[in-house]
Amino acid sequence: MADPGWLGACQSLKGVVLDMCGVLYDSGEGGGVAIPGSVEAVRKLKASDLQLRFCTNETQATREKFVAKLQRMGFDISVSEVFSPAPAAVAVLKERGLRPHLLVYDDLLPEFDSVNKTDPNCVVIADAAENFSYHNLNEAFRVLIGLEKPVLFSLGQGRYYKETDGLKLDVGVYMKALEYACDLEAEVIGKPSPMFFQAVLDDMGIRPQEALMIGDDLVNDVGGAQRCGMKGVQVRTGKYRPSDERHPTVTADGTVDNLAQAVDMILKQRGH
Amino acid sequence: MADPGWLGACQSLKGVVLDMCGVLYDSGEGGGVAIPGSVEAVRKLKASDLQLRFCTNETQATREKFVAKLQRMGFDISVSEVFSPAPAAVAVLKERGLRPHLLVYDDLLPEFDSVNKTDPNCVVIADAAENFSYHNLNEAFRVLIGLEKPVLFSLGQGRYYKETDGLKLDVGVYMKALEYACDLEAEVIGKPSPMFFQAVLDDMGIRPQEALMIGDDLVNDVGGAQRCGMKGVQVRTGKYRPSDERHPTVTADGTVDNLAQAVDMILKQRGH
Numbered sequence: 001m002a003d004p005g006w007l008g009a010c011q012s013l014k015g016v017v018l019d020m021c022g023v024l025y026d027s028g029e030g031g032g033v034a035i036p037g038s039v040e041a042v043r044k045l046k047a048s049d050l051q052l053r054f055c056t057n058e059t060q061a062t063r064e065k066f067v068a069k070l071q072r073m074g075f076d077i078s079v080s081e082v083f084s085p086a087p088a089a090v091a092v093l094k095e096r097g098l099r100p101h102l103l104v105y106d107d108l109l110p111e112f113d114s115v116n117k118t119d120p121n122c123v124v125i126a127d128a129a130e131n132f133s134y135h136n137l138n139e140a141f142r143v144l145i146g147l148e149k150p151v152l153f154s155l156g157q158g159r160y161y162k163e164t165d166g167l168k169l170d171v172g173v174y175m176k177a178l179e180y181a182c183d184l185e186a187e188v189i190g191k192p193s194p195m196f197f198q199a200v201l202d203d204m205g206i207r208p209q210e211a212l213m214i215g216d217d218l219v220n221d222v223g224g225a226q227r228c229g230m231k232g233v234q235v236r237t238g239k240y241r242p243s244d245e246r247h248p249t250v251t252a253d254g255t256v257d258n259l260a261q262a263v264d265m266i267l268k269q270r271g272h
Numbered sequence: 273m274a275d276p277g278w279l280g281a282c283q284s285l286k287g288v289v290l291d292m293c294g295v296l297y298d299s300g301e302g303g304g305v306a307i308p309g310s311v312e313a314v315r316k317l318k319a320s321d322l323q324l325r326f327c328t329n330e331t332q333a334t335r336e337k338f339v340a341k342l343q344r345m346g347f348d349i350s351v352s353e354v355f356s357p358a359p360a361a362v363a364v365l366k367e368r369g370l371r372p373h374l375l376v377y378d379d380l381l382p383e384f385d386s387v388n389k390t391d392p393n394c395v396v397i398a399d400a401a402e403n404f405s406y407h408n409l410n411e412a413f414r415v416l417i418g419l420e421k422p423v424l425f426s427l428g429q430g431r432y433y434k435e436t437d438g439l440k441l442d443v444g445v446y447m448k449a450l451e452y453a454c455d456l457e458a459e460v461i462g463k464p465s466p467m468f469f470q471a472v473l474d475d476m477g478i479r480p481q482e483a484l485m486i487g488d489d490l491v492n493d494v495g496g497a498q499r500c501g502m503k504g505v506q507v508r509t510g511k512y513r514p515s516d517e518r519h520p521t522v523t524a525d526g527t528v529d530n531l532a533q534a535v536d537m538i539l540k541q542r543g544h
Binding site: 129130131133138141142166167169176177178181 | 401402403404405406409410413414417431432438439440441444445446448449450451452453455
């Protein structure tokens with residue numbers, strides 16, 4: 001069932017990085033529900049000698065609101081353990097002296113409170129849902145095309161996701177639209193950007209080969225982590241599809257039924 | 273000023289194809305205004321022994337409404353002389369037994385009256401302006417992703433255009449968005465598709481080397497016509513920009529100030 005390769009590496013493991021939606025919980029009405037066994041699996045990891053971080057491309061709420069939702073589901077999790085694209089974007093904007101025009105979900109706006117947004121010299125897009133209107137897209141485009149050197153940041157590059165009322169186009173689709181309109185290449189902040197994974201490793205103070213990523217998204221979680229030198233294990237929950245196990249370019253280091261199984265295997269291998 | 277190459281070819285010329293917006297008229301409030309000299313230039317071509325057709329990527333109105341607007345500006349022009357993407361799309365849909373889901377401008381819908389649109393097995397997009405809403409894009413996406421073999425037609429592939437109240441994203445941008453979302457390549461109907469130019473040549477019953485395209489869009493008018501074996505001349509009106517004259521991949525066979533100058537040069541060369 002599991003490739004011994006990744007389990008063998010568990011001996012030298014120092015940290016685990018968990019994707020959130022599709023690994024910890026399934027999204028849906030009322031914010032979603034915990035995936036069976038995941039609350040307990042997080043508790044076990046926290047009780048172990050492994051470091052633990054959470055890494056999400058979630059951009060429809062501030063980290064505070066998002067973490068509060070997970071806590072209500074029973075997860076032992078705090079804001080400082082969660083890496084999401086918006087704070088990473090804020091750091092990049094400040095470092096490069098950029099003032100963003102924002103096309104994001106309303107609930108994400110507070111993440112950018114500390115950023116100067118006057119006279120914008122770049123555009124930041126995230127999954128904006130209903131805010132991806134004809135008017136707002138034209139507006140973001142006009143900011144970009146009016147710049148001598150247009151800079152576009154995209155918080156993630158997902159194609160689509162599923163909500164209870166059907167499939168919805170994700171931020172990557174609008175990123176491609178603006179890339180074509182302005183003949184530029186966006187800078188992606190979030191998974192699968194190596195810079196994003198590296199920030200998580202830096203926070204734990206460990207090397208890539210000492211870290212394991214567990215996610216449901218083969219390309220963005222597993223492939224992204226692997227390109228960074230980490231091991232990547234896919235769970236058969238969330239957006240997992242059987243065809244992922246014969247993907248043309250990304251092969252997970254292991255595939256497990258769910259987070260609970262992955263954690264039990266890791267801890268058993270380490271002699272707990 | 274003009275490259276003698278294209279003028280030399282005028283001796284064997286049998287037909288002229290004119291782009292419309294930016295060559296005949298400038299769009300704007302109230303439908304736009306004729307470009308000085310263009311009404312008279314069309315009259316001169318019609319009085320000559322050359323065949324004349326009009327070729328546009330206009331998709332915000334039926335050909336009937338569009339031609340009526342040009343007639344009000346003073347142009348001697350009839351519907352049967354105008355080639356636009358919607359009727360070409362209708363022909364393709366019928367030939368291939370396809371039933372479209374339409375994401376187009378409301379005023380274009382009557383062009384598709386004769387097409388069966390129940391239980392759609394393809395998607396057709398055109399410049400839909402305000403109809404490019406988050407809701408409508410998700411809807412078009414769901415039709416595509418639900419098909420075993422998704423087929424997307426895009427009426428043109430423009431990046432953006434200018435209206436009196438600013439730049440607007442064009443259909444090509446939304447085509448790229450849906451291409452990325454569904455991992456497919458759209459079929460473009462309209463300029464610069466060779467099939468589209470060929471239909472105009474077929475209608476005149478002449479060979480590509482006997483035809484000259486005059487347009488303001490270097491890539492879609494001039495480059496498209498050239499790829500089809502026609503000569504292509506660019507006018508310095510409409511969306512012409514000085515940088516077009518040093519474009520990395522497309523070089524016009526000639527560049528003239530406006531349609532009036534082009535027509536005078538052609539007719540003089542032919543001894544009129």
